[in-house]
Amino acid sequence: MYCEQRERNGTTIVECFGRFDEEDTNHFIQTLEQLQGHGLKNIVLNLSPVFYLDPKVVHLLHFAQEFFQDHGGTFCLVSPLSSVRNELIRGKIPETISTFESLYSALHRPHAAYAQSSA
DSSP states (O other): OEEEEEEETTEEEEEEEEEEOGGGHHHHHHHHHHHHHTTOOEEEEEOTTEEEEOGGGHHHHHHHHHHHHHTTOEEEEEOOSHHHHHHHHHTTGGGTSOEESSHHHHHHOGGGOOOGGGO
16 A cells, blocks of 8 residues: 545545555554654545455554544544445444545535445
């Protein structure tokens, strides 16, 4: 997986590309630590360009949310691809982490997060 980040209205958008699997664990944790180390607290993890989400890494998303909440920040996800969204739902991610179908909704419509029952 490859990640890029950009800033928009006080929110850091981390866009991930490709496959997100177990081999990416250390890179993902290092990215979180770097974001927090730079004082960035409001994070949108955009999984839109991710075509495969390994079930073994779903727990990392819970870790990321707890990590930023513990440091006074926010963390949410964007995932429009059904294969990735279905994996998030199986891992019960939308029950605890706000998950959106578009980056626009994540940034401007915080009440537009989908619930597990919408799958």
